[in-house]
Amino acid sequence: MILEGVLDTLGALSLLGGTVFLALGGLGLVRMPDVYNRIQAGTKATTLGTLLVLLGAALIVPSWSIKLLLIMLFLMFTNPLSSQVLARAAHRAGVPPVASKDCLAEDAEDLA
Amino acid sequence: MSDTGTSTQTGLKTGPIAPPLRRLATRLFATLLLFWLMLNGSISPATLFTGVIVAGAIAVFFARDLSFLSGFNLTPEGIGAAFLFIGYFLKELVKANLALATLVLTPSLPISPAIVKVRTRLTDPVGRLLLANAITLTPGTLTCEIRGDHLYVHWVTARDTELDAATAEIVAEFERYLEKMYG
Numbered sequence: 001m002i003l004e005g006v007l008d009t010l011g012a013l014s015l016l017g018g019t020v021f022l023a024l025g026g027l028g029l030v031r032m033p034d035v036y037n038r039i040q041a042g043t044k045a046t047t048l049g050t051l052l053v054l055l056g057a058a059l060i061v062p063s064w065s066i067k068l069l070l071i072m073l074f075l076m077f078t079n080p081l082s083s084q085v086l087a088r089a090a091h092r093a094g095v096p097p098v099a100s101k102d103c104l105a106e107d108a109e110d111l112a
Numbered sequence: 113m114s115d116t117g118t119s120t121q122t123g124l125k126t127g128p129i130a131p132p133l134r135r136l137a138t139r140l141f142a143t144l145l146l147f148w149l150m151l152n153g154s155i156s157p158a159t160l161f162t163g164v165i166v167a168g169a170i171a172v173f174f175a176r177d178l179s180f181l182s183g184f185n186l187t188p189e190g191i192g193a194a195f196l197f198i199g200y201f202l203k204e205l206v207k208a209n210l211a212l213a214t215l216v217l218t219p220s221l222p223i224s225p226a227i228v229k230v231r232t233r234l235t236d237p238v239g240r241l242l243l244a245n246a247i248t249l250t251p252g253t254l255t256c257e258i259r260g261d262h263l264y265v266h267w268v269t270a271r272d273t274e275l276d277a278a279t280a281e282i283v284a285e286f287e288r289y290l291e292k293m294y295g
Contacts, residue, residue: 021209028216036266037225040254041212047249048209063153070150080248080255081241087256087266097266101273103229104257104264 011059018052021045034098035090043083050075137175139186141167183236183294193292197242200289204250211251215268226270227256230263230279233287239294246286253282 025045032038054072058065091097091104144167152159170178184190215223234240244255244263252268265282272278 021213024209024213024216028212031216031221033221033223034225036227036254036256037223037268040252040266040268041216043248043254044205044208044212048205051205066150066153070147076249077241077245080245084244084248084255087254091256097225097227099225099227099266100270101226101228103273104227107229107259107264 007059007062011056014052014056014059016056018049018056020049021052022049025049035095036087036097036099039083039087039090043080047075047079050079133175137171139184140175140178141171144170183238185293190293193289197246197286197289197293200285201246201249204246208249208251223268224270225266225268226273227264227266228270228273228278228282229275230265230283231261231275232263232283233261234290234294236294239290242293243283243286243290247282250282250286 022045025041028041028045029038032041051072054068054075058068096102145163148163148167149155149159152163184194215221232240232243234243240258244258247253247255247263247265254266255263256266257264263283265278267278267282272281
């Protein structure tokens, strides 16, 4: 009984922490100046935020924990990957980054 | 991740260092079965039976094509490095989020972005995927492109845009573990 209460509390805290990071990620999306910085804000916050939400769910319903662990694994593999592909597509489409130096554009000119 | 041209050149393990096909098949079978059982959350005879049949068939027919899943260095050293990697990665992920939180909550938005070039010594495709993912989830960096041995990384608070300095700061620590895991 006491253990259940402790797990519930920890789970709720984890859920809360996750949503805070997700909200900050949303704020980052609005405040950042260009697509690359926005992707940065979006990726990190959604990954940790979602991981914490899933962890919270696992603490509250322990019987789901194996499946939730698998979802976390898939998430850690695929979430950054999609961001990388988006960033690459943006750069290939010629979206200029707000940046002091752009090695990728310099090298692309060398190749061309 | 990479261009198809470069990944086929560097990614496939052929020649004298290629592990025997039977070992690839065994590893693939074990990986698939483990995922199947975790996904089902039970080891009832019916689940086990289906899993063994399907994983066995895939392992027999596709061991060579899916060999990129079997590049993990399955030794005590490799497994130890994997745990250290996960620990270090989670620490960096939390740091990344706290750094991002301070950044977006600071009214002046103190960023100095740049796209820098870094070098990697890893050759295994899954090893490279993990490196690119790890870079993306650590403070202020996002992998944009990979060409040959070079990764192009977008850096929100770029401190040094020189190749060697950026490599040391962004890649070196992860690569230390990944080299043992996918050496």
